[in-house]
Amino acid sequence: MVSRDASPSPVPPPSTLSSPTPETPPGASSRTSRLWRPALAGVAAALAGLGAAELAAGLFAPAGNPILAVGAVVVDLAPGWLKELVISLFGTGDKVVLIVSVALGAVLLAAAAGVLEFLRPPAGRVIVAASGTLAVAAVLTRANAAPFDAMPAVVAMVVAAVVLTLLIVTLRRMPAGAPASAPDRRRFLAYAGAGAGLGLLAAIGGQMISAGVRATDAARARFTLPTPAVAAAPVPAGAALDIPGLAPLITPNADFYRIDTALQVPRIDPGAWTLKITGMVENEVELSFAELLALPLEESTTTLTCVSNDVGGDLIGNATWLGYPIRELLARAKPRADADMVLSRSEDGWTASTPLGVLIDDRNAILAVGMNGEPLPLEHGYPVRMVVPGLYGYVSATKWVVELHVTRFDQETAYWTSRGWTERGPVKLSSRIDVPRQNVQMPAGPVTVAGVAWSQHVGIRAVDVRVDDGGWNAATLADAISADTWRQWTWVWPAASGRHTLTVRATDAAGQVQTSTVRDVLPDGATGLHSIPVTVG
Ligand SMILES: Nc1nc2c(c(=O)[nH]1)N[C@H]1C(S)=C(S)[C@@H](COP(=O)(O)O)O[C@H]1N2
Ligand SMILES: [Mo]
Secondary structure (H helix, E strand, O other), X not given: OOHHHHOOOOOOOHHHHHOOOOOOOOOOOOHHHHHHHHHHHHHHHHHHHHHHHHHHHHHHOHHHOHHXXXXXXXXXXXXXXXXXXXXXXXXXXXXXXXXXHHHHHHHHHXXXXXXXXXXXXXXXXXXXXXXXXXXXXXXXXXXXOOHHHHHHHHHHHHHHHHHHHHHHHHHHHOOOOXXXXXXXXXXXXXXXXXXXXXXXXXXXXXXXXXXXXXXXXXXXXXXXXXXXXXXXXXXXXXXXXXXXXXXXXXXXXXXXXXXXXXXXXXXXXXXXXXXXXXXXXXXXXXXXXXXXXXXXXXXXEEEXXXXXXXXXXXXXXXXXXXXXXXXXXXXXXXXXXXOOEEEEEEOOOOEEEEEHXXXXXXXXXXXXXXXXXXXXXXXXXXXXXXXXXXXXXXXXXXXXXXXXXXXOOOOOOOOOHHHOOOOOOEOOOEEEEEEOOOOOEEOOEEEEEEEEEXXXXXXXXXXXXXXXXOOEEEOEEOOOOXXXXXXXXXXXXXXXXXXXXXXXXXXXXXXXXXXXXXXXXXXXXXXXXXXXXXXXX
């Protein structure tokens, strides 16, 4: 007897339900005819759980799809002859066969779990937990798996366990011994149907979302950047210092900082992408991706900085962008004389307010399609983003851009400017020590100190380094690519034993010296000098 007999619950023990009793009409109570409902409960619970996982994976963790992960493990573990057999029988349909097999296996297991949960609780939940754990293991043993990728499998496990428990409890409430009453039968079927149906809907939703992911990835992979009409000026030989630990002059795409509000990277079909120029303009303009690519595109190297970059922080990167000048597109649209701002909008609804003046002056404000010789990476704005030298990203660098709305600062605010950040965000003159790392210990003698300094669109004229409270020592500047990029610098320090503090300070091309006044990043960017403690000897 199971322990449930001792419980005060009015629910009859499962064994009573599964064995004929005197009140049972003859023929209506064979074991099999009673067990199809628990089996159905198991299947419904599995569909609900797997559907929820499909949706969770499609939305947040494409690499965490438990069915695909288990399928991949099956492929890895399957003997060679079986793989060959499947491929020879089904050809390129092999992946479909694999996925359908895994899903069918899950459903059969679930039916068994339903029956066991009914006969011997919590045996069904134990099966659910064990399969969920195996799915988590399958996901996490895939190449490049991140811990978060386990999330959909965990969702599947929890949803399936909860739905299974609810359905089995509903079954137990049915009177024992007698054929279930019509309302009871209907209630159970309604619950089971709802679990299975919602699961199927969630699975379809997840598929549609991840199908979008696949389509965008494939489109990006097929896309080759057009040849620039104007290539980037060659980087001067003396612009890049070869010092280990110093940020490279051009930041590789994979290392480029990423800041945005997108929980899920927008996936845009470039074939469907258009840019609209709207608002206070004489002519509204609409441009397709093909039309943009057909324009004479120009390369330019620009350093992008986030307003949230702390003194000494790394929310800054330098890339060679391929794009088309926004001023040319605005010239087609003809902004009205009283307009003073362009509110750029991304596919996911984020906005930035950029002064109209900096978009139509001679600086290289561009609609970019390329980053360091590659199509924009998805997380950096594929297929099109804005890059504006001299302004922080929150007021200029709209990724996944779809609209330029010409307007006025006194009429509209943007995503961050309506959350306490200033409406205009010129990048502040700043500098950073990259080498040595702070708190390192090194021997006395000559020590190479090096870093970067930036004041986009103004340029850097000088960098000085100070040891403790001593005087300022002029650093050697590497050559500049342009005023729009950061500049590397180095200084050789004759280091004496003891604990010391190194401090850096830049001077811009207009003669302004970097302030030592410490300010937080809010509302318009941090100020202060970067200092690092080091130990010599
Ligand atoms: N669509 C969109 N574009 C955006 C943002 C965003 O949240 N959404 N963040 C901006 C901010 S604050 C910065 S600093 C830059 C960062 O660009 P990156 O991620 O390519 O480095 O993008 C800008 N463009
Ligand atoms: Mo930012």
